[in-house]
Amino acid sequence: MDQLISSLGNATFENYVAADSGFTEMAYQMSAHVLTLGYAIMLAALLYFVLTMKTVAPKYRISSVLSVVVMVSAFLLLLVQQQNWTGAMVYDADSARYILGDGNDLFNNGYRYLNWLIDVPMLLFQILFVVTLTKSDFSSIRNGFWFSGTAMIVTGYIGQYYEVTSPTLFFVWGFISTVFFFHILYLMKKVITEGKEGAPAQAQKYLGTIWTLFLFSWMLYPGAYLMPYLFGGLEPALSETAVVARHITYTVADVSSKVIYGILLTLTAQEMSKAEGYDYEKLNDAI
C-alpha cells in the first residue's frame, strides 16, 4: 500500500482502488452510467429554464437566467468528469476488472469542484432576485455568499488532493471548508426567513420546501468528500462500494441543489408574479 501511494502521488481515492483491486464490471459501469445521467439532466433542465422564463414577470427572469448559467457550466464540467472516468480506466481481460490504463490520465473529482466555483455563487445569488429582503442589506448578503462560497470550494478542492496521501491535511482543509459552509447556511436561513414575510401563502410554502431541500442537498457534499473514510478506507471489498456511493451521492446532490432548487424558485416567482398582476396563464398576446 505504501508503495502504491508513492507511485500514484496526490491522486484521488478512486485511482488507488483501481490500482489496488480494480473495479468489477458492475462498479465501473454503475459509475459511468450515474455520471452520464448527471450531465444529461443538466442539459435537459437547461431547456426547461429557457422555455419557462416567460412564465414569471420580467423582474424575476434573472433567476431563470442564472439557472441557465448553472446548467451550462454543470453540463460541460460533468461531461468532462464522465469522460475522465471512462478515459482513466481500461478493461483488463486477465483479471476481468477495470484497472488504470497505461499512460492514461488519472481520475480526479476536481472538475466537479471547479464547476462549483461557477455554480455556488450563482445558486446563492439566484434566490436574492426572487425574494425581497425585509431587514438585511442586499449587497452585504451577496458579498457574504460570494466570499464564503468561493472560500468553501477552494479549500475543499485543495483538501481533496490529500484524501489518500495525507489524511491530516485532508481533514484540516475539509474542516476549514465546513466553517465557510456554516456561514452560508446561516445567511441562507436569514434570506428565506425574511423572504417569507409578505410573500403570498403559496410562495411561503415553496420557500419552506426550498430551505429543507437546501439543507438536505448541500449536506450531501461533505458526505461525499468524506466517503473513503465513511466506508473504512482502502479495504478492497468496501472501497469499491465507496467509489460508486460517491458518484451517486454527488449526482443526487447536484440534481437536487441545482435543478430541483431552480424549479422551486421558478414556482415561487410564478406565485409572486401572479400576486403582482402578471398571470402568465391569462396572457393571450404575443409572448
Place this chain on the structure above:
Amino acid sequence: MDQLISSLGNATFENYVAADSGFTEMAYQMSAHVLTLGYAIMLAALLYFVLTMKTVAPKYRISSVLSVVVMVSAFLLLLVQQQNWTGAMVYDADSARYILGDGNDLFNNGYRYLNWLIDVPMLLFQILFVVTLTKSDFSSIRNGFWFSGTAMIVTGYIGQYYEVTSPTLFFVWGFISTVFFFHILYLMKKVITEGKEGAPAQAQKYLGTIWTLFLFSWMLYPGAYLMPYLFGGLEPALSETAVVARHITYTVADVSSKVIYGILLTLTAQEMSKAEGYDYEKLNDAI
C-alpha cells in the same frame, strides 16, 4: 538543458518543464481543471448575454451581440487550448509524473493569442456602443482600438515562441506589444472619462468600476506572458508553480476582461435605457 532546448526548438516553457522534470498529479490536474473552467464559463456567459439582451433598449443591444461574439470565439479557442494541454501530456507510472507523450503535439498558448485577435477589437468596440463620446471622434477612436489591439496581439504572439530559446527576442517583441497596450489604455481612459459626462449617476458608477476592472484584468496578460521569468526560469520546483500560475492568471484575466466586463456594460446600458424611458422590469407584455 541546452540539449533540451535544441531538441524542443521554439516550443513554449510548459513543454520544457514537462520534458525536464514532468508535472506532479496536482500541477497537471489543476491546470486541466482551470482550463476547463475557462471555456465552461464562456459558454455559460454566452447564454446570459443572449437571454438578457432585451433588458436594454434596442440601440444598446449591439453591446450584448458583441459579448456573444466574444463568448463563442473564446469558448471554442479555450476548449482547444484545454485539449491541447491534456493531449500533450501523458501519465508516466514509473516517475508518477505527467510528461510529454511520445509523438503527441506539444503544448502552445498560441490558441489563446489568436482568440484575442477576435476578442480584443470586439471588447474595445463594445463600450463605444454604450457610451456617448462628447469630444472624441467615434471612428478615430475605433480605428485606434483596432490598429493597436491587433498590433499588440500579433507582436505578443510572435514573442511567445521565443520565451525559452531566445530571451532577447522574447523581451523585444514583448516590449513592442506593451507600447501598443499603453496606447489602448490611453484611448480607453478617454472613452470612459467622456462617457461618464451626462450619464445617469448609477451608470457613472458602473463606468468607474469598468475602468478599474479594465486596468486590473488587462495587466494580468503581460504578467502571464512574463510568468516563466517571474518564477525564476527553469528551476524545477518553481517552474511547475509558474505553469499552474500562468493557467490560473490567463483564466482569471479572460473571465474578468470578457465576462465581468460584459456584464458591467449590460448593467450600464440598463441604467441608460431606464433614464431614456425603457424600463425592462415594467414591461409586462410582448418581450
